[in-house]
Amino acid sequence: MAFLSLIDWWQVLFYVFCVVALIQLLYYWIIFQRLAWYRPSEKIQSQQHPVSVIICARDEAANLARNLPGVLVQTYPTTHEVIVVNHNSQDETRYLLEEFKKTFKNLHIVNLEQEAKGIPGKKYPLSIGIKEAHHEIILLTDADCVPATENWIQKMQDAYGEGTAVVLGYGAYHKLPGLLNKLIRFETFHAALQYLSFALAGMPYMGVGRNLSYKKGLFFANKGFSSINHVLSGDDDLFINRVANKGNTGIMIDQDAITLSTPKKTFGDWWRQKNRHFTTGKFYKPTHRFLLGLYSLTHFLFYPLLILSAIFFDWRISLGIFLVRSITQAIIYHKAMNKLNEKDLFAWWWLLDVWMFIYYCIFAPALWKKPKKNWH
Template sequence: MSIDITWQLVLFAVFVFVILIQLFYYVFFFRRVAKYQPQEKEHNQQHPVSVVICARDEDENLARHLPGVLVQRYPTTHEVIVVNDNSVDDSKYLLAELQKTFRHLQVIDLEQEGKLIAGKKFPLSIGIKEAKHEVVLLTDADCVPATEDWMYSMQHAFSDGVEIVLGYGAYKRLPGFLNKVIRFETFHTALQYFGYALAGKPYMGVGRNLAYRKSLFFKNKGFSSINHIPSGDDDLFINKVATKHNTAVVLDPESFTVSQPKQTWKDWKRQKNRHYSTGKFYKKSHQFLLALYTATLFLVYPLFIASMIFFDWRWTLIPFVIRLIVVAINWKKTMKRLGEEDLFPLFLFWDIWLFFYYILFAPAVWRKPKKTWQ
């Protein structure tokens, strides 16, 4: 009988330990996003800005979204560079027409592939090299700024010592369950990389909305150390060069971009597999923090069910409910801040969904990434 009691107590103790680790992440990292308040600056600043967009066979997206970048309300010197990467559609003609109206649009037509350089790192490197200004602001062809003040809001975060600015790249709100899944995953990822950055542990950014100094890019020899990896032009580069002191975040709704989400589960799964395949190249400290959070999150519900069955259910409910309350408060505030508040009514479902989500995408961490950037 004593052996059974010891085993039950150990099971419950492990469950409580897992809950405590989860609470640590929410208190130390994620709470910072919910409570974030930008530092007030004594005066407005407007740096010269170069927006760089890479596109391959994106004529429809360019026609739909590029005007939103070109009409930004930004009186200071700026340019928009579109790197047309070996497109065989009508992108070249569309861009030529837009240049007639928008003098600050610069087009670079690439007609050859970068040798031994996977993904979009070659065209992006060309775009950054040709940029005239120190502040380089990145987005994608399928993205549109949420407001006409996106450029101003992102560049305003630069100050002495700041070399990287992380922005939020949202997905368009559309009908259907898949859309909610995509937007929740985007929110949950942002909760992590914003929270880590605000705690002085920046580990990634998203190419849909990211800015850094041109000098930082060349000081670190661009993408030379990761050219062999198809993905990673955003997260792996930031993981390499971001520090506690040179990274800032922007959570102002005026700074958001909005992208077209995938329309099928197959396309979305392929996209996420490609993104997660870069995680094994992160710094070891970041890998440990991310793995510990994921592992404990994965264990919450199995240990909860086991403790409910084999231990006193009343004691088991106490840490479980405490965690739910902490997570719910954080998600509600952060979802509102990021414009995803319509997702909160499904809070309990999302919390359970994360268990199955990590089962679905865990193999991508070890799978060899495909050599395509779209």
């Protein structure tokens, strides 16, 4: 009887594996394929809107010296300004910006020399920057980011159409040698596959501050960051989670519209960065938490259940299910990576997908940890 009971348990385990695999496939077939096959509708007339680019900086002199020129030399003929909010920097940021101002008249410098009590992170300087903006369309990036091309402003604002109030862009990382660079870039691509696909499915839940645009009126109509001021991060993803919806959100994934950041050089630095980002997920809307949690859980369980099912049930059936999922992933990853200019990662996609099991083990505890209060 004990032996028969053990057989029954392995059958149950196999059925659980089948359900997990089916859920994974449904995400790829229903949600993620939207980005893979996405083609923006052709605009009869392309309008150029006045744009205010906003960058918040704190002790970012080196990054600004390297990246700010890429923002200031954009080929955008319509009225636009670049606002840099210098938030209590102790380095050479102020003097560097003053030198840039001599050459670039559309640079607007806002020097803040005080902290906002009870408002951690960069929500306060970003709020000031939006308040100072002269134009309705706000375009955000970070001091450690540079536009991939001189057409970044043009492409991002071109995503605005009738009713659009939010535009989600893709913030990539520079391609550098080494395994860590591939891990960081794949995780960034994997996150973008989710938030861009969900937006196309009418369920936008986040954006990234490295490349994000929304209307000034939307910001003030929702009282800015007032509902999330108590959260360390969230000036990008939590704000979008609260204000974006099916009718007001668009995406822009043209390769001219991508921004590039320098990735962390050590695993420890990346771990600390991701820990800060993970702390905001618990504040998402319940529907988003459920859908994202279900995807992550089934993604995490897939490979352990695959191995157990292959060993203790029937390796041929288990292998068949694995191949169906792998072929589905390969097709969607290939097309989506091409769209986001990450096609060099495709040769590694299967190993990187297996790596995600370890990734969940390492970073999942951050969902319950209380973050340290620092600026970034």
